[in-house]
Amino acid sequence: MLSKVHVTQARSQAFKAFYATIRSLKNPPAEPPAEPTPPSENDFILSILRSNPSLRDTRSYLASFGMQPKKPQPPSTASGLQRAPEVVIPPPVHKATTSLANAVDKRAPQPSPVITSILNPIYQKTALVKVHGPFTDVQLDSITKGLVYLGKLGLVSVIVIENNDRATGDLAERSRIVDEVMRIVTSLERQGAHARPVVGPVARLGPKPGAHDLNADPDFIPPETHAYPGDLTPIRSSLNAGEIPVVAPLALDSFCRSVRVDANDLIAGLACGMMEAAAQDKATRSEHEVGTSGSGDVDLTPLRLMIINQHGGVPSYARSGYPHLLINLNQEYSHILETFDPKWKSTHPTALSDLALARTCLSYMPPTSSAIMVSHKSPSSLIGNLITNKPTISSSLPHALLQGNSRLTPHTPTLLRRGLPVRVIRSVGEIDKGKMTTLLEQSFGRTLDQDAFYERLEGVLDFVIIVGDYAGTAIVTKEGGYDSTQAPISYLDKFAVLPSHQGDGTVDFLWVALHDESYGLGHPFSANPNGGKGGKGEGHDLVWRSRSNNPVNKWYFERSTGHMRMGNWVLFWADGERKLKIEEGRRGSEGLSFIEDWEEGRLGRWADVIPKIPSAWSK
Template sequence: MLPRIPASCSRVPPPLASARSQTFKAFYATIRSLRQPPPDPEDPPPDNDFILSILRANPSLRDTRSYLASFGPRPKPPSAPSADRVPAASKDLSTAQSIPVALEHPKPSPVLSSLLDPVVKRTALVKIQGPFTDVQLDSIARGMVYLEKLGLVSVIVVENDTLQRGEQDERAALIEETMRIVTVLEKQGAKARPVLGAVVKLGPKPGDDEFPESPDFSPPEAHTVPSDLGPIRSALRAGEIPVIPPFALDSFCRSIRVDSNDVLGALARGMVEAAESDTAQSNASPDVLSEEVDLTPLRLMIINREGGVPSYARSGYPHLLINLDSEYSHIHETFHEPWHTTNPTALSNLALAKTCLAYMPPTSSAVMVSHRSPSSLIANLITNKPALSSSLPHALLQGNRRLTAHTPTLLRRGLPVRVLRTVSEIDRPKMNALLEQSFNRILDEEAFYQRLERTLDFIVVAGDYVGTAIVTNEPCPGSPEPISYLDKFAVLPSHQGDGTVDFLWVALHDESYGLGHPFSANPNGGKGGVGEGRDLVWRSRANNPVNKWYFERSSGHMRMGSWVMFWCDAEKRLKLEQARRAGAGLSYVEGWEKGRLAQWGSVVGTIPSAWK
């Protein structure tokens, strides 16, 4: 018989007693789940939603190749022939030929096999920014389980916006929330492990003060070293999702609550450094598979109740794709005052993405998503693209029902974007390399630059010549105004699919047919949205696979033999014309449109080739 506990010692405040009871139940559920037998095969989990989520992602061939490069089977070194292997010339071919073809087992599709059974496990840093209801947590946990099936294992950091710093029992409340998430994950079929001890330390990392501070970047207020990541490594090795409350060790080795953004920033840096240390110590070839989960974070996922970062250019709807390198300050400057109430953590999460992506690989991305859109995480993982392309026409995005307050925001480290006005500003060797690699043809350099000397309007350059858009003014017979012609639009193959194409087209829009609208005042070193927009015209080979992309972004197109001519109407003029006609609407061909296609066609068809 157990000894009786005095009543005076057993009195616990009701809220805290309830919290402790729930914590114990969650912990017991965690241990109990390890002892449960596997589910009955006659009662399989509902995987239809998982398959549909993959299909809705609609990945292109390039997206699929990129996914397989990260998660698919990697080539293995050829094995030496065994001693007992019989030479092919001495085999009894009649035996082999007598095997019916029907008995041969078909090989599974490598794409399907890799999507549904990934070989390589990668990690994602996930911020679950509650509070959430049980139903909302179920939806979020289902998304985490789907990502794990695709090879992306989440390292989750918990946050609760309603729990103020310094509140009584805040530590118990955060532990309770951590255990609640563990329980929900296991309910959805995943293995999860609470990591309740602090894995980061407060303060800058020793040695950081030796490096000058950058005005555009500040390191996290916490740090970690590889030895601190033992609990996370242990959970990942066991196939479990680590769930971490926002605790850190202070200078007195006390575990205290800190901002979850500091924990995430410290983990992003520490996990990258630990992965680099693992590679250096093992001296393993990249072609050799490791049993360890790659600690380098591939994604940062911020799941909250607000959704993405609201955009002044989209009437408060979220940004679709953010180039942190060139847009970070501009977003702060254009952040409307009411959004501080409706989206109170948008800017702090924007800073978190900038901090984490500074340490993560260049191909990594961050996504800010509402709890209402967990399935979009699968699309982001497979395609690494925003839910809707940011370079689509503004009117189309505004009228698209899929663009809502809960549309996710994709964030990339990005590239600087600048506008050149003269040929003398061009770095010719870099421009030549960019054009020749993009088009896989030899540039007729002398003739090309001579033509630009006569006709150049402006050039948009992304990064260190990884992408460019060249616009010229082509004389038009019978018209006082030259044609604004997109002569070249090129992105290096190594940067196709990483957001550079959209960054480049948005800057092109802002400098040409989008001029005059306030949402064209983006920081690309150009006119800042001030001026009158002009119709933009270009041509493309009829068999160019990029034409589908052009069809979606143009106002119209016309076949010209082996060419297709595209154009984008000046948006400000269209807006004024629609306002003038009020409810009458625009006709199929307005007066100012008559004859312009013939004029454009006569000019565009005579522009000489730039290639040898």
């Protein structure tokens, strides 16, 4: 137990540090004693390059943070005629000046607009960040460097602190909280950022009135704090001043006392409150301001939830305790709780509580938002998550590639999404043909020959996987089963995702369900809750084809066992995994041959049957 003298000294030191920070923000000294060293620009650019964003990822990022196209002005209708476009005639320029300008242009090529947009974001969005210590000064500097990089890309952090090493309930608790806030503020400023300590309550204790009525999920538990737009003034002021707010886990109780609360409860309450405040801002902003970027205000809508801790993501039974890569909370939440090994509670003590936090926050945040659980050892992965909004390693890659992947470590981050339900149906009569037709036509950009397509499915359908309300589908048929001596070919007839859901994880959720229901059957890691066989059964080869100029083929190459070119088509296949695994175990050190006995002649049969499958599209 600390003496009153020690408690008083700690409070005094915390107050002095707090006052010095505020004073320096208002009246910065003319000659600072020690200039903070900002992170290297080369490190920053390398972090962007390591994320390896695709063209679609870059477009998605620029849609959120880049220059938005202005709405065209409506033509004047006073005279009933369209106003002619304005013609601006530049003033005459002296020939010598023109020659010099041309010479300068040749010597200094202009940077790419894409690079300029990424390095100079127009719009700023917010991320809720939980920094859950204890961390050493070196670890904390690594974390804050990553957060400063995010700020340069347009994502400004609202940080809430938590520390397992700090005892609760004693007289010195408040001063220790302030010390921890100031420690993170100091670390941020060491990285060249401006930060502001927020040591007063920004939320109120207790669930928000009517919170149960706002969520249709009967299992939803509202957070133990709530915030109204007016309560967020310290956070809003900090963001608009270009500062990163570092928030203490405090809330006002019913007697207007500032009390210590769990950081998870505060973050969940802030997620709801910031969404409400952002909606009010949007409603009160004029139409002219919406189309411009000069207001300087930061959008309070939380775009990301980032949970930074010591142990990283949620361990997975399918990866021998290594973390989940991508979680569909809508579908997998209960399954993860059921398969969580009790021994992981000692190595990942906050994994389940953080999982529940992500589920609560994402229920408030926009559908495109995501959460990431990351170790302090992987701060650079935050950059990749911001730009690509994807996991570090795709969860739909073949299991053998995941098991042997050097990038898969105990500290690999877990990406979490609100996600969509997944179900498997085995009858054409269960298909909503109207929604299925819309999905296929929008995904492929072609007109479906509906009568012929559904009539064919009546005779050959194996199963259909549907994600959400027909946001994505995988249709698998049984082909070439005319000879009783040969098993039918399992053929992926259609794999489609609505354009509006491309890039939000639906593609990976759909392919994982397809794996579990076809070539991955029989493995324990295929026992996922997708509404199908639950991993029970015998896996079989899955075959599909794609036009040779299809841009998706790169994605298919990574997920297939092999491919064969057939004119304008590429034939892909994925081997039944369990059969190969059993044979590999039986042979031991001898390994597998290039062609097993049961694989003899299969390529010739596929090449004969698959091209004869009729097109589903109208001519």
